[in-house]
Amino acid sequence: MKHKISFVGALSGLLSAGLAHADELNMTPGVTAISQSVYDLHMTILWICVVIGVVVFGVMFWSIIHHRRAAGHEAAQFHESTKLELAWTIVPTLILVVMAVPATQTLVAMYDTGGEDMVVEVRGYQWKWQYKYLDEDYNNAFSFFSNMSTTQDEIQGRSAKGEHYLLEVDNPLRIPANRKVRFLITAEDVIHAWWVPDFGIKRDAVPGMLNELWTIVPEPGVYRGQCAELCGKDHGFMPVVVEVMEEQAFDAWYAEEVANEAIRKEALSKTFTPEELMAEGEQVYATFCASCHQANGQGVPPVFPSLVGTEVVTGPRDDHIRLIIDGVPGSAMQAFGRQLDAAQIAAVTHYERHAWGNNAGDITQPKDVIELSGQ
Numbered sequence: 001m002k003h004k005i006s007f008v009g010a011l012s013g014l015l016s017a018g019l020a021h022a023d024e025l026n027m028t029p030g031v032t033a034i035s036q037s038v039y040d041l042h043m044t045i046l047w048i049c050v051v052i053g054v055v056v057f058g059v060m061f062w063s064i065i066h067h068r069r070a071a072g073h074e075a076a077q078f079h080e081s082t083k084l085e086l087a088w089t090i091v092p093t094l095i096l097v098v099m100a101v102p103a104t105q106t107l108v109a110m111y112d113t114g115g116e117d118m119v120v121e122v123r124g125y126q127w128k129w130q131y132k133y134l135d136e137d138y139n140n141a142f143s144f145f146s147n148m149s150t151t152q153d154e155i156q157g158r159s160a161k162g163e164h165y166l167l168e169v170d171n172p173l174r175i176p177a178n179r180k181v182r183f184l185i186t187a188e189d190v191i192h193a194w195w196v197p198d199f200g201i202k203r204d205a206v207p208g209m210l211n212e213l214w215t216i217v218p219e220p221g222v223y224r225g226q227c228a229e230l231c232g233k234d235h236g237f238m239p240v241v242v243e244v245m246e247e248q249a250f251d252a253w254y255a256e257e258v259a260n261e262a263i264r265k266e267a268l269s270k271t272f273t274p275e276e277l278m279a280e281g282e283q284v285y286a287t288f289c290a291s292c293h294q295a296n297g298q299g300v301p302p303v304f305p306s307l308v309g310t311e312v313v314t315g316p317r318d319d320h321i322r323l324i325i326d327g328v329p330g331s332a333m334q335a336f337g338r339q340l341d342a343a344q345i346a347a348v349t350h351y352e353r354h355a356w357g358n359n360a361g362d363i364t365q366p367k368d369v370i371e372l373s374g375q
Helices: 002-025 033-066 082-110 247-267 274-288 317-326 342-354 366-373
Strands: 118-125 128-133 143-146 173-176 181-187 192-196 201-205 211-215 221-227 239-245
Touching (some): 033 082, 118 192, 181 201, 192 239, 317 342
Parallel strands (some): 118 181, 173 239
Antiparallel strands (some): 118 128, 181 211, 192 201, 221 239
């Protein structure tokens, strides 16, 4: 009896492991109506293909076995049989029609972006996402960037990898549950693709074009995806994280962000102390610059030049600001004029000119950046 129980337990474990492995190999049903429709369509087509395969190979093997020459059978002659040609034309056509009906219904639903409760623009950069709220009720209140927050120590193997390795960000996109959110997908530099598997949605982000997506997520939670287009050497470091919030919690968070945006706009006319510029500049540098120029400013010459005692940080301040705003065409140095506001550019300029032993002896304020950039 003991051996029997052990055998049943082992068999149960094997079946569970097999089902778990099957779930990993199959598509995920997701959490939205669209993702469930896509999953159901996938399973419908899969079983149709399985039936076709069984019938075709079944007939083939039965014919091979029962109509072989060794059994005394001779090949039948049905060349130019009208009935047979009609059959193998009509039957596949009917199968395709049966498959096309649910596929068309799902595609129509996926592209029905009307009746939205809010609109979010998703803009891809190498290698981060910018989210901008565009709906009329919220009056395009603010935008922010979402950068991967996995540390370089994890990436380089100097520390243990976290639970969400390469799928964690500093600022996730936040949307409310049970509201229809329409996404406008585009890119600033190269082709990206915004993909959240649990939502069953993915769309290419193409510079100069707007593609559309929508979703209604019934359950609050954190959902993860990533760029699904080969967008450059750091393609794998461009995750998508969406936090779906309860409606009341989302409204409260949004009101707070609107208030913070008003404060940020006021900061553009403020005069900062050197200490404030260094503190803010260090944060901006860590988020946008350290991945290329390193946290200590040493860079990786010649691709990413050093910022310690070099001409960039010791030369004219205005040239330094323009370099950050416009970037360097044809190089890895991006143009940050549309990614950072005047206060952030002023802070990071001041930080680079006075960190790591640099001492340019000047101060950069937001008004200086505004004068140069026309922001």
